[in-house]
Structures are given as structure tokens and as C-alpha cells.
Amino acid sequence: MAAMATRLLILEDDDGLRASLRLVLEDEGYDVVEASTAERALESVAEGELDLMLVDLMLGGMDGFSFIQRARPLTDAPIVVVSARDGVEDIVTALEAGADDYVTKPFLVEEVKARLRALLRRPSISSTDEPRPGEVFVLDGSDGPLVFDRGAAVLARGEREIHLTNTEFRLLSVLAENAGRVLSRSSLLEHVWERGFFGDERIVDVHVRRLRKKLEREPSEPSTLVTVRGLGYRLDLR
Amino acid sequence: MRLVRAPGLSSAVTLAFALGALALSAVLALGTYFSARQLLLDQRERTAMRQAFSDAAMVRDNLLTSGAQVSDVLGSIAPPAGATIYVRRHGEWYSSSLDSSGQEATSRLQSVVADGSVAVGWSDVTDPHAVVVGIPLAAVDAEYYEVSVAEELDRTLKTLGLALAVCAALTTLAGALLGRAASRRLLTPLANVTEAAASVSAGDLSTRLADTTDPDLSALVGAFNNMVDALHDRIQQDARFAADVSHELRTPVTTLTTSLSFLQQAPDLSPRAAQAVQLMGGELERFRRALEDLLALGRLDAGADDPQFSEVGVRELVRQALLAGQRHGSMLLVDGQGGPDPVVEVDRPQMLRVLTNLFENADLHGGGLTGVRVLERGAFVDVHVEDRGPGVPADDKTRVFERFARAGGQKEGTGSGLGLSIVEQTVRNHHGDVWCTDRPGGGAVFVLRLPARTGVAP
Numbered sequence: 001m002a003a004m005a006t007r008l009l010i011l012e013d014d015d016g017l018r019a020s021l022r023l024v025l026e027d028e029g030y031d032v033v034e035a036s037t038a039e040r041a042l043e044s045v046a047e048g049e050l051d052l053m054l055v056d057l058m059l060g061g062m063d064g065f066s067f068i069q070r071a072r073p074l075t076d077a078p079i080v081v082v083s084a085r086d087g088v089e090d091i092v093t094a095l096e097a098g099a100d101d102y103v104t105k106p107f108l109v110e111e112v113k114a115r116l117r118a119l120l121r122r123p124s125i126s127s128t129d130e131p132r133p134g135e136v137f138v139l140d141g142s143d144g145p146l147v148f149d150r151g152a153a154v155l156a157r158g159e160r161e162i163h164l165t166n167t168e169f170r171l172l173s174v175l176a177e178n179a180g181r182v183l184s185r186s187s188l189l190e191h192v193w194e195r196g197f198f199g200d201e202r203i204v205d206v207h208v209r210r211l212r213k214k215l216e217r218e219p220s221e222p223s224t225l226v227t228v229r230g231l232g233y234r235l236d237l238r
Numbered sequence: 239m240r241l242v243r244a245p246g247l248s249s250a251v252t253l254a255f256a257l258g259a260l261a262l263s264a265v266l267a268l269g270t271y272f273s274a275r276q277l278l279l280d281q282r283e284r285t286a287m288r289q290a291f292s293d294a295a296m297v298r299d300n301l302l303t304s305g306a307q308v309s310d311v312l313g314s315i316a317p318p319a320g321a322t323i324y325v326r327r328h329g330e331w332y333s334s335s336l337d338s339s340g341q342e343a344t345s346r347l348q349s350v351v352a353d354g355s356v357a358v359g360w361s362d363v364t365d366p367h368a369v370v371v372g373i374p375l376a377a378v379d380a381e382y383y384e385v386s387v388a389e390e391l392d393r394t395l396k397t398l399g400l401a402l403a404v405c406a407a408l409t410t411l412a413g414a415l416l417g418r419a420a421s422r423r424l425l426t427p428l429a430n431v432t433e434a435a436a437s438v439s440a441g442d443l444s445t446r447l448a449d450t451t452d453p454d455l456s457a458l459v460g461a462f463n464n465m466v467d468a469l470h471d472r473i474q475q476d477a478r479f480a481a482d483v484s485h486e487l488r489t490p491v492t493t494l495t496t497s498l499s500f501l502q503q504a505p506d507l508s509p510r511a512a513q514a515v516q517l518m519g520g521e522l523e524r525f526r527r528a529l530e531d532l533l534a535l536g537r538l539d540a541g542a543d544d545p546q547f548s549e550v551g552v553r554e555l556v557r558q559a560l561l562a563g564q565r566h567g568s569m570l571l572v573d574g575q576g577g578p579d580p581v582v583e584v585d586r587p588q589m590l591r592v593l594t595n596l597f598e599n600a601d602l603h604g605g606g607l608t609g610v611r612v613l614e615r616g617a618f619v620d621v622h623v624e625d626r627g628p629g630v631p632a633d634d635k636t637r638v639f640e641r642f643a644r645a646g647g648q649k650e651g652t653g654s655g656l657g658l659s660i661v662e663q664t665v666r667n668h669h670g671d672v673w674c675t676d677r678p679g680g681g682a683v684f685v686l687r688l689p690a691r692t693g694v695a696p
Contacts, residue, residue, distance in 0.1 A: 105488035
């Protein structure tokens with residue numbers, strides 16, 4: 001059974017960079033779709049079947065931030081931002097809009113390849129339909145229990161299923177496996193994003209905030225995914 | 239070559255004031271002295287003449303009535319205190335006292351008196367000076383002279399002269415003090431300007447002189463502050479220009495490295511083409527690193543990279559930085575005291591960059607990294623990065639932290655020339671310090687000093 005090639009959208013208005021990325025990423029085995037404007041890229045998103053997106057922030061017309069905001073409800077495909085903007089606020093804004101990771105220019109294409117691979121890698125899902133012990137976590141046992149079934153990749157509060165992006169799923173998996181233990185930002189960065197030593201820990205904070213909106217009844221006063229000041233984050237099962 | 243330093247402004251003003259006061263007081267003192275002297279001399283002469291006329295009349299009358307001898311007449315009258323009477327008759331000199339200096343004392347007057355006129359003059363034969371009055375006594379064919387010593391007058395003039403000299407000296411001194419005070423007062427604003435200029439040249443471009451209402455100084459204050467404003471703008475413009483240029487280079491450099499990465503993977507390159515690609519790869523990598531360093535410095539300059547502090551163990555951080563650079567963890571030398579890992583509050587990625595830059599500096603310019611030590615110093619934690627190189631010349635110890643500065647004799651083009659500047663700037667943002675010293679056994683040590691986490695007992 002031949003695996004379908006991964007469809008990768010490159011949204012970049014610089015023709016040279018877009019063409020060179022295409023050369024390298026096609027060699028990596030990706031099925032590359034190019035777009036030079038956000039409007040064109042949104043059409044590709046609407047057509048579906050995209051597995052990954054590489055998005056520049058500064059574009060003529062609609063900018064990358066708006067594109068991410070509009071694309072996120074339409075697809076779960078991980079989004080990696082590649083941008084010349086390296087301000088903390090730009091990075092946080094892009095992540096909060098729904099991006100999964102970012103790389104600032106000038107980057108090495110090997111770095112981008114690694115980021116894409118990391119985001120595609122899903123924790124192995126059990127081959128049987130039977131939930132295995134250690135795969136189902138009751139995050140909040142109170143009324144309308146919050147249950148994370150890692151094997152089935154489902155988060156549900158009572159009957160209501162809560163949608164998780166790929167990155168949120170990976171983050172929650174790592175936290176749940178280590179429930180009750182404090183995980184430092186750098187170790188989360190390493191395990192979820194497979195970032196090396198120089199990763200920016202703000203990426204963790206933004207995704208924790210996003211995840212809290214889905215887990216917590218009161219995201220501003222978290223009781224499940226708590227911050228341990230100066231050390232990192234801990235998932236408490238109740 | 240000038241061996242003698244020109245006097246300072248303050249000394250010059252003091253001297254000018256002192257000389258001015260001296261000249262003024264000298265003129266006044268001399269004027270006073272001479273007019274007073276003239277007055278006193280006139281007065282004394284008048285007194286002497288009055289006395290001499292009455293005495294001369296008595297001598298004449300005595301000589302006329304009795305026909306007595308001059309010596310007898312002189313013996314019979316008592317001259318006033320301090321006065322001596324001389325009489326010349328028929329070429330003979332007679333005196334009321336025993337001394338016979340009459341001829342000398344009266345020599346200047348003799349010709350006038352001999353002509354039949356009264357004469358008054360001063361003699362300096364005696365000490366003190368004496369006023370001499372000569373009166374012709376035609377009736378008895380004699381010349382009468384009275385020489386009275388002006389002891390009182392001499393003393394008065396001496397006292398007056400001394401008093402005036404002391405006054406002149408005091409006035410001169412007062413002038414000098416006034417000059418000193420005035421120059422101090424004048425130079426105080428200049429001292430403020432000097433201090434502000436020093437602060438600006440030390441890099442604090444927010445320094446400004448306080449506004450003043452003094453119309454003489456407001457021009458200087460305004461000009462100085464405008465100059466600093468202009469300097470600040472200029473530096474910001476330069477920084478923005480560098481940042482803009484670097485920013486514009488981001489995408490083209492990325493395209494180049496991406497395309498080159500594709501070429502490097504190409505299976506069908508001839509060996510010569512592969513060699514060319516390899517050369518390009520090396521240079522492009524250096525270019526990319528320099529650009530990254532420039533961008534990092536630009537962010538530090540613009541204050542965009544405020545550190546995100548978290549508590550970090552220093553030894554753990556050093557070990558991580560060593561491993562990140564594919565160096566062996568055993569480079570971390572532990573001196574006897576194992577102890578718990580000292581904790582600092584730093585931005586982990588930024589501090590890893592600092593350590594990595596120091597390690598790379600040791601490899602590029604210091605003949606290789608030999609070891610890293612972590613030393614607890616109470617309120618601080620020091621990290622010593624040691625190399626086996628020739629050490630850094632004393633003159634270059636602070637210069638190495640400047641942008642694009644290379645220690646003398648280093649070959650060009652090994653690093654971006656910005657690594658240590660990034661280190662210094664980042665460490666400052668962490669309220670720490672970094673400097674370079676010599677290692678006792680040779681080689682250089684870069685000391686990174688960070689404030690230890692506060693509030694926890696050691």
C-alpha cells in the first residue's frame with residue numbers, strides 16, 4: 001500500500017525563496033502546493049487535503065496573521081511560520097492565531113525540515129479499538145467529566161467532544177503521561193516540538209494558554225493545567 | 239614641545255583680579271602718601287619758620303643792645319627742643335650746641351641768605367631729616383640759621399607709608415580671593431558641562447543639562463542639549479540603517495542557503511562543481527551567521543529582547559551549552575567543592591547563546607577551550623571560560639568586546655566580530671558583568687559574573 005504523499009502548502013510572496021523551498025521539500029518527498037498570496041492559499045485550504053503549511057507573515061494583500069486566523073477553523077494541518085519578523089509580539093500573535101511553530105529568517109532549510117517532521121509525527125495510536133490502560137486519562141472527575149482518550153485522540157467533556165489540533169494533542173499527551181509531575185518549559189519544548197537547546201520557551205506558554213481554553217472551566221484560574229512558578233507546568237488529575 | 243603648562247582659566251582670572259587690585263591700591267596708596275607728605279612738610283616748614291623768626295629776632299635784639307659776643311647771646315637763649323641755632327658772623331660759625339655741623343647742614347641755603355633773603359630747606363645731613371631756616375640779620379651783619387630735627391614728621395610718614403603698604407597688600411589679597419571666587423562661580427556651570435559630556439561619551443545618551451534661567455548660560459545649555467539630541471538621533475539612524483539592511487538581507491540569504499542545500503544533495507555533480515558548491519557553502523554559512531549576529535545585536539540595541547527570567551542551575555546550563563556545541567561535558571571543571579548547583583535567574587536561551595559565543599571565541603581566538611569553572615562568590619556566581627591561547631594583550635582587554643574588534647594579530651574572517659559584543663550586551667541586560675583576564679598558567683580567562691538568586695540562604 002503506497003502511502004499518500006504529504007501535501008504541503010508554501011505561502012510565501014518571495015518567488016526565489018518559494019521556488020528554492022519547493023526544490024528542497026519536493027526532494028524530501030512532500031507534494032508541494034505553492035501560493036504567493038493569502039487569498040490564493042485560502043482557496044487551497046478550502047479545497048482541503050492539506051497536511052502541512054509553511055506560512056510567511058509579511059505578504060502583499062492579506063497578511064499571514066489573518067491567513068492563519070481564517071485557515072485554522074478550516075483545517076488541523078500544522079502551520080509553521082517562516083518570517084523575517086522576529087519580534088516577540090509577532091511570534092506570540094502568530095502562535096495565538098493558531099500557528100504551531102515558527103522559524104525566523106535567515107533559517108537553515110534543515111531546521112524547517114526538522115520542524116515539519118516533528119509536527120507530523122503523531123504518538124503511535126493503538127491498533128485495536130479497545131482502550132488500553134494508560135491511554136485514557138480522566139482529567140476532571142467532577143460533573144460532566146473531562147476525559148482524554150489518548151489512543152482514540154479524543155478529548156471530551158461529558159458527551160461533548162472538544163477539538164484538539166495536532167500540537168495541542170501532542171502537548172496534552174506528554175502532560176498526561178507525566179500527570180502530577182512538573183515539566184519544565186525546555187523539556188516540553190524538546191518532547192513536543194523536538195526543538196534543540198535554543199528554542200524559545202514562549203512557544204510553550206502560548207500553547208499552554210490555548211490548551212487551557214479547552215481544558216479549564218476558568219482558563220484565567222487554571223486548576224487542571226497549573227503553572228509551577230519558576231519550574232514549568234503540571235497536569236493535575238482530579 | 240611646550241614644557242610649561244599654560245595657566246588654567248581659574249588661575250588666570252585670579253591673577254588678573256590680584257594684579258588689578260594691586261595696581262589700583264598702589265596708585266591710591268602712593269597718591270595718599272605723597273599728598274599727605276606734602277601737607278605735613280608745608281606745615282612743618284611753617285612752624286619752623288615761625289619759631290626761627292622769633293628766635294632770630296631775639297638774637298638780633300640781644301646782639302644790638304649789648305653789643306655782646308655771639309657765643310654769649312647763644313648761650314643765653316634756650317633753643318626749642320630738637321633745634322640747633324647756628325649764627326655766622328664775619329665768617330665765624332657759632333652754634334647753640336656743641337656740634338659744629340652748621341656749615342654742612344645749611345650749605346644749600348647759605349648763598350640765598352648771603353644775598354639777603356630768607357630761605358627754607360631740608361637737610362638730609364642729619365638723621366632724622368631736619369628743616370633748615372636761614373634768616374639774614376643785616377642789622378648786626380650776621381646770618382641766622384635754625385636747624386630743627388623733624389623726628390615726629392619722619393615717624394608719622396613712616397607709619398603712614400607702612401599703613402598704606404599693608405592696606406595695598408590686603409587689597410591685593412582680597413582681589414585675588416575675589417578673583418578665585420568669581421572664577422569658581424564662573425566655572426561651576428562648565429564643571430556640569432564636563433560631567434555631562436563625560437557621561438555622554440561613556441554611552442549614556444539620555445544625559446541632558448538642566449534648564450537654566452541664566453541668560454548667559456542658557457545658550458550653552460541649549461547648544462549642548464541640542465548636540466546630544468543630534469548625536470542620539472544620528473546613532474539611532476545608524477542603528478536603524480544597520481537593522482534595515484540586515485532585515486532586507488534575510489530573505490535573499492535564506493533563498494541562497496536553501497538553494498545551496500539543494501545543490502549539495504544533488505547526486506550528479508562533477509567533483510569540481512562539488513568543490514565549488516562546498517566553497518560557497520562555507521562562505522554562505524559565515525555570511526548567514528554574521529547576519530544572525532547583526533540581527534541579534536539590533537534586537538538587543540532596540541531593547542526588543544527583554545530577558546525572560548527563569549531560575550537555572552549554572553552548572554547544568556554550562557553542561558547544556560557544552561553539549562549543544564558538541565563539546566564534552568567533562569570540560570566543566572569542578573574544584574573540590576561539589577556542593578549544590580548555584581542558581582541564577584536568567585533567560586535560558588539568551589544565556590546559552592552567551593556561553594556558546596564565549597566557547598566559540600575560545601576556539602577561534604584562544605587556541606581552544608580548555609575548561610569552564612563555576613565559582614560561587616556570595617552575591618554572585620562567576621563562570622570562568624579558559625583557553626590555551628596566548629592571552630589577550632592588556633590594551634585589547636576591553637576592546638575585544640567592541641563590535642568588529644579583533645585582538646591584534648588575529649587572522650581576519652574567522653568569526654562575525656560581533657560574538658563578544660552580543661555577550662556583553664546580553665550580560666548587561668542580566669545585571670551581570672563580563673571581562674577578560676590572564677590565566678596564571680598562560681591563556682586567557684573570560685569571566686562571566688551573574689547575580690546569584692536572591693532571597694535564599696546559601
